[in-house]
Amino acid sequence: MSSNSYQEAAQALAAAQSRYVAINPFSKKQHERAIESLPGGNTRTLLHTSPFPLCMKHGKATFVWDEDGHKYTDFVGELSAGLYGHSHPVIRTAVLATFDEIGLSLGSTTTYEARYASLLCQRFKLERVRMANTGTEANLHALAAARHYTGKRKVVVFNGAYHGACFSFGGGEAAPNTADKGDFVVVQRYGDEEAAAEARGVIEETAKEGDLAAVLVEGMQGAGGCLPGSTEFLSAVQEAARKAGAVFILDEVMTSRLAPNGLGQELGLSPDLVTLGKYLGGGFGFGAFGGRKEIMDSVYDPRVKGSLAHSGTFNNNTMTMCAGYAGLNQVFTEEVCVQFRKVGDDFREKLNGVAKGTRLRFTGKGSLIGLHFREDGTLESQERVDLRDLFWFEMLEDGFWITRRGFIAMMLDTPKEELDRFVDAVSRFLERHDGIMKL
Numbered sequence: 001m002s003s004n005s006y007q008e009a010a011q012a013l014a015a016a017q018s019r020y021v022a023i024n025p026f027s028k029k030q031h032e033r034a035i036e037s038l039p040g041g042n043t044r045t046l047l048h049t050s051p052f053p054l055c056m057k058h059g060k061a062t063f064v065w066d067e068d069g070h071k072y073t074d075f076v077g078e079l080s081a082g083l084y085g086h087s088h089p090v091i092r093t094a095v096l097a098t099f100d101e102i103g104l105s106l107g108s109t110t111t112y113e114a115r116y117a118s119l120l121c122q123r124f125k126l127e128r129v130r131m132a133n134t135g136t137e138a139n140l141h142a143l144a145a146a147r148h149y150t151g152k153r154k155v156v157v158f159n160g161a162y163h164g165a166c167f168s169f170g171g172g173e174a175a176p177n178t179a180d181k182g183d184f185v186v187v188q189r190y191g192d193e194e195a196a197a198e199a200r201g202v203i204e205e206t207a208k209e210g211d212l213a214a215v216l217v218e219g220m221q222g223a224g225g226c227l228p229g230s231t232e233f234l235s236a237v238q239e240a241a242r243k244a245g246a247v248f249i250l251d252e253v254m255t256s257r258l259a260p261n262g263l264g265q266e267l268g269l270s271p272d273l274v275t276l277g278k279y280l281g282g283g284f285g286f287g288a289f290g291g292r293k294e295i296m297d298s299v300y301d302p303r304v305k306g307s308l309a310h311s312g313t314f315n316n317n318t319m320t321m322c323a324g325y326a327g328l329n330q331v332f333t334e335e336v337c338v339q340f341r342k343v344g345d346d347f348r349e350k351l352n353g354v355a356k357g358t359r360l361r362f363t364g365k366g367s368l369i370g371l372h373f374r375e376d377g378t379l380e381s382q383e384r385v386d387l388r389d390l391f392w393f394e395m396l397e398d399g400f401w402i403t404r405r406g407f408i409a410m411m412l413d414t415p416k417e418e419l420d421r422f423v424d425a426v427s428r429f430l431e432r433h434d435g436i437m438k439l
Contacts, residue, residue: 009386009436016393021051026067030055046079049404054396059086062414064401072401073418077409080222080254080368083279084327085411091282094326095319102318112321119329120288124252124262124274129290130300131315135253135277136164138287139216140179141310142273145289145299146214146247148308153183154206156199156215156246158190160224163216163251163275170224190221191229196236203237207244214249215241219263222254226363226370226407227379231267238269247295253277253287258341258366260334279332282323285314331412341366344410347419354427358437359384360391367410377439387436391429398425 021028031052034041042048055067062085064074077083084091098104102112113131120129132138147153161169168175174184187202189195199215206212217237220228241248250264250271257279259266264274273291280286290296300310314320332340344367351362351369359377363370372379373387392404400422402408430437 005436006386009384009390009433012433012436013386013390013393016390016397017051019397020393023070024052024054024066024068027055028052030067046403046405054401061085061087062411062418070396070399072396072399073414073422074411075400075402075408075422077367077411079278079403079407080257080409081278081281082283082409083257083367083412084283084331085413088327088331088412090326090330091323094282094323098319098322102322104319105314105317110316110318110321112318112325113316116321116325116328119325120276120280121290123260123328123334124256124276124290125265126274126290127293128296129288130296130310131312131321132277132287132289133285133312133314134164134287135251135275136166136287137312138253138275138277138289139163139167139249139251141300142249142275142289143214143216144308145273145295146249148299149247149295150213150245152211152213153180154185154209154211154213155183156185156187156203156206156212156241158187158195158199158217158221160190160221160227161216161218161251162221162223163218164253168223190224191227191233193230193232195229196233199233199237200240203240203244203246207246212244212246214247215244216249216251218251219255219267219269220258220365220368222368222407225372225379226365226368228363228365234264234267234269238271247272249273249275251275254368255365256280257332257337258368260337263365280324280328281320282325282327284317284320284323286320286324336412340410340412343367343419344369347410347423350423351426354423355430357439358430359387359439360426360430360437364408369408369410371406371408373406390433394429394432395422395425400425 031041040048047053056064057067058065062074064072117129157169159172166177166179169186172188173186174181185206187199189198238248248271252262252274255263256276264271275289277287299308301307348362348369359373361372373384375382388406
């Protein structure tokens with residue numbers, strides 16, 4: 001790309017940012033108020049954007065409105081947790097019934113947690129499961145289980161992986177806020193045949209040191225850009241973990257929505273432990289971890305001497321147990337999951353069709369999509385953050401709410417005309433910036 005093209009991109013981005021500031025005065029004022037009490041004006045780092053984040057006022061169905069009155073089709077989808085949209089009638093009925101007929105946080109075991117646990121085990125082929133409040137917690141407790149079960153500490157993970165707020169491994173190493181940072185060994189590649197060979201070597205070498213507890217992997221990296229791992233890669237990782245005597249943990253916090261029984265089942269994997277979260281809370285905070293009863297019972301059954309404590313005030317709160325159950329049992333059935341997967345795959349195919357021959361590429365599976373702006377159009381080439389930012393600003397102008405990093409999590413019942421309108425908006429964006437987008 002010529003220096004003139006970089007200059008053209010910089011000018012387009014500056015103009016888009018100026019328009020953003022001009023049409024969002026209330027979001028700007030709200031940000032200025034928020035920074036007086038919140039570091040950076042927010043309590044979720046991901047949601048920070050420069051020069052200031054949009055402040056949403058309310059949502060209904062698959063749309064959101066900001067404080068300045070602009071309406072957007074919601075493709076953020078609460079980072080895959082918002083599968084049911086903002087006002088699904090089944091979820092609403094469950095929430096109101098729980099409030100009116102059951103009550104909040106009963107401070108005891110309930111039939112509702114057992115009912116939901118049974119459904120989760122049946123749906124995702126688990127022998128035992130325990131609840132938590134987030135996907136981060138689910139991975140935290142799964143790792144604790146692996147370490148207690150094996151009596152070892154080290155965990156092999158993969159470059160680009162995200163397993164929660166304190167388990168992030170972008171840039172080839174553990175992030176500074178990673179819990180037990182020194183216990184993680186990061187494989188530098190993910191997803192393909194070369195990555196499988198590297199993973200086998202790393203797992204074998206770590207096992208030889210005598211302290212390998214677990215191998216933790218996503219079936220598709222979510223925060224890493226919706227990059228699917230091949231069946232051959234994931235099977236090789238599972239086999240290497242088993243051979244090394246390590247607990248094989250599959251992180252399905254995002255990917256459980258991609259196949260009727262979770263992505264791992266579709267790929268023929270048989271993990272020792274699986275972690276879940278996001279949409280399974282029915283719009284409320286939720287996490288779960290489960291798998292082989294031999295591990296789960298020996299580590300977390302309080303009747304077993306030497307077992308670990310697993311507490312949490314809201315682990316079994318009635319609102320989540322009932323809303324989550326209603327969503328999975330009545331709305332996101334196995335049949336609906338299959339249909340929604342096809343909607344997402346068709347949508348991504350159309351997007352790649354209009355992006356052909358440009359620096360833009362869409363990856364993912366089903367309803368989870370990553371968009372990538374790369375120097376030569378391949379994932380191996382340099383990332384063009386400037387083009388991605390320009391895209392984000394201009395999609396907002398067209399009425400589409402997506403994450404600035406380029407992640408799309410589709411919601412059930414998003415009107416087909418809105419999907420088609422987004423494809424058209426992408427096409428017009430690429431035509432408008434033909435000089436900087438065309439390969």
